[in-house]
Amino acid sequence: MLIRPKEGILDPQGKAVERALPALGFEGIEQVRVGRMVELEADDPERLGELCEKLLANPLIEDYEIERLDGAA
Amino acid sequence: MRWGVLQFPGSCDERDALHACERTGAEARLVWHEERDLEGVDAVVIPGGFSYGDYLRAGAIARFSPAMEAVAEFATAGGPVLGICNGFQVLCEAGLLPGALLLNESLRFVCRQLDLIAVDGPETGHIDTFEARRPTLSIPAKHGEGRYFAAEEVLDALEAKGQIAYCYAPGQNPNGSARDIAGIRNEAGNVVGLMPHPEHAVDPLTGSTDGLRVFEAVAAAGVPA
Numbered sequence: 001m002l003i004r005p006k007e008g009i010l011d012p013q014g015k016a017v018e019r020a021l022p023a024l025g026f027e028g029i030e031q032v033r034v035g036r037m038v039e040l041e042a043d044d045p046e047r048l049g050e051l052c053e054k055l056l057a058n059p060l061i062e063d064y065e066i067e068r069l070d071g072a073a
Numbered sequence: 074m075r076w077g078v079l080q081f082p083g084s085c086d087e088r089d090a091l092h093a094c095e096r097t098g099a100e101a102r103l104v105w106h107e108e109r110d111l112e113g114v115d116a117v118v119i120p121g122g123f124s125y126g127d128y129l130r131a132g133a134i135a136r137f138s139p140a141m142e143a144v145a146e147f148a149t150a151g152g153p154v155l156g157i158c159n160g161f162q163v164l165c166e167a168g169l170l171p172g173a174l175l176l177n178e179s180l181r182f183v184c185r186q187l188d189l190i191a192v193d194g195p196e197t198g199h200i201d202t203f204e205a206r207r208p209t210l211s212i213p214a215k216h217g218e219g220r221y222f223a224a225e226e227v228l229d230a231l232e233a234k235g236q237i238a239y240c241y242a243p244g245q246n247p248n249g250s251a252r253d254i255a256g257i258r259n260e261a262g263n264v265v266g267l268m269p270h271p272e273h274a275v276d277p278l279t280g281s282t283d284g285l286r287v288f289e290a291v292a293a294a295g296v297p298a
Contacts, residue, residue, distance in 0.1 A: 009222065010249070012180045055137075058130055058166070061173045061222060 004035030074099040077114035081124035093272040116153040119160030132162030161266030172223030178249025188242035210283035214269040221250035
């Protein structure tokens with residue numbers, strides 16, 4: 001699951017990272033947003049959306065995407 | 074009058090909250106997070122700290138505890154509930170209060186004494202828009218994730234229904250909260266959450282006893298069970 005701040009919500013972590021980049025010589029990078037990734041193994045992948053809604057993401061402030069890697073070890 | 078003060082692994086202000094409740098002349102006891110029974114409790118405090126290590130999001134895991142399930146029922150029945158700091162985050166995560174608390178705009182942990190403006194609740198039928206008539210409370214705040222956020226239409230509804238309970242005094246918003254909101258109440262008025270810490274302002278020795286008024290206001294706001 002990829003969980004990130006919703007568009008339009010101020011992300012001060014992203015801003016801080018963005019401000020640090022020019023000092024390291026990285027120019028022309030904008031709109032940095034910091035989210036998080038959750039990896040898990042699930043017997044019933046159909047319920048992962050519900051899992052994101054109820055716990056892993058807060059739908060008021062975060063968007064999520066689910067990526068399935070079938071048969072992953 | 075007897076308060077129950079919830080205690081999660083990672084709570085750190087429950088002792089001060091107990092002391093504050095007792096200073097209002099009430100009795101108080103701790104309620105361990107695995108307890109489901111609020112028998113004999115007339116009002117509840119969800120104290121500050123870092124429940125369950127603040128893992129995932131602050132308050133996200135605490136809301137699934139047996140004690141919080143009991144508090145949700147208690148709140149729905151009209152029982153008075155006060156969530157302080159991490160407790161406010163728990164109440165928002167549990168859906169007992171609208172909105173969410175995000176990282177401070179400054180990215181810095183804030184720890185300082187602040188002036189709060191207490192705003193009348195729905196029980197008085199109006200919000201006094203004349204600031205000089207509103208009581209100001211001197212109460213400390215200490216948090217890293219206290220920026221109150223809700224959608225614009227939710228903020229409008231909170232204002233219209235008298236659900237904004239505490240505002241930071243002009244120029245003192247420490248975290249970038251929407252509309253200077255420091256604390257809100259639910260529509261019925263019996264569930265109140267705020268980021269600053271009234272339990273740390275109950276003794277003249279530490280500079281202010283204004284925090285007692287927050288406990289008294291919440292105790293008075295609940296519908297007697």
